[in-house]
Amino acid sequence: MQATRCLQHKGFWGRSLDEFKRLSNIAFKLEGIKGATTPYPLLTFSSPSSVQDCKVFTDQEIGGSSTASLSFVHPTPSSPTPHARFHGSISTALPADRPEIKRTGYAAFRTVDRPPTVFGKSLWNIDPYVYLALRVKSDGRSYFVNVQTESVIPTDLHQHRLFVKKPGEWETVLIKWNMFVRTNHGFVVEPQTEILRQKVKSIGFGLTDRIEGPFELCVERVWATNDEKEGGMVVGEKGQGHEIGQGQGHGQLKTRRGETVGWGR
Secondary structure, three states: OOOOOEOOOOOHHHHHHHHHHHHHHHHHHOHHHHOOOOOEEEEEOOOHHHHHHEEEEEHHHHOOOOEEEEEEEOOOOOOOOOEEEEEEEEOOOOOOOOOOOOOOOOEEEEEOEOOOEOOEOOOEOOOOOOEEEEEEEEOOOOEEEEEEEOOOOOOEEEEEEOOOOOOOOEEEEEEEHHHOEEEEOOEEOOOOOOOOOOOEEEEEEEEOOOOOEEEEEEEEEEEEEOOHHHOOEEEOOOOOEEEOOOOOOOOOOEOOOOOEOOOOO
16 A cells, blocks of 8 residues: 655645644634634535545455556536545456455545645544534445544544435534544454544545445545535434434444444444
């Protein structure tokens, strides 16, 4: 696997100034105590260069045959919002020359490492926020939202199913940050710990349902928020996907013993 490249858009001092303004705003508004009142943009696909801020990977890294691309979609009269299109095809074929590989069939993308500032590593601090908000259009397949932090175990991910109610249509989904489940290499690990909120390193999406055939997930933007009214879909106390006040869904994560784990753990 190649080392993840860093973003190169702004210079060191420009990035440092932006971070200083953001931290000052938090301090002046006491957002660390009272909670943030404005959304915090994390990922926005507004220009062709924005897709370059993400890394795509598939099971081809271990000899598999799945394919995936992340493409920028320009606005049109019928679809006026620019966005990214994550698409490809899942294959569960095993590599003939690698008998140790017993499982394939996945594709994913995530944000690349953000370049440093005078304050050190560029990490998202989502501590003042309750929800992760996602503006997406899904084909209805079982995608996961993946969050990586600057943790002691770098291969740990915090994951949650991307539940949608309207496949093929744009919708805004809210997931509570404390509903993410800690995993490692696709399995739930114990003890469970909440996301290290002050040090979020990357955010991405993955498809591991191992159902062969094409897939397509469109993403407009991702942000942190405290306003439940921003979304028509929220995640309930048991981690079930539902429109506000109704509906349900089911997770797919398992422990290494094969036990299904509920989202509320």
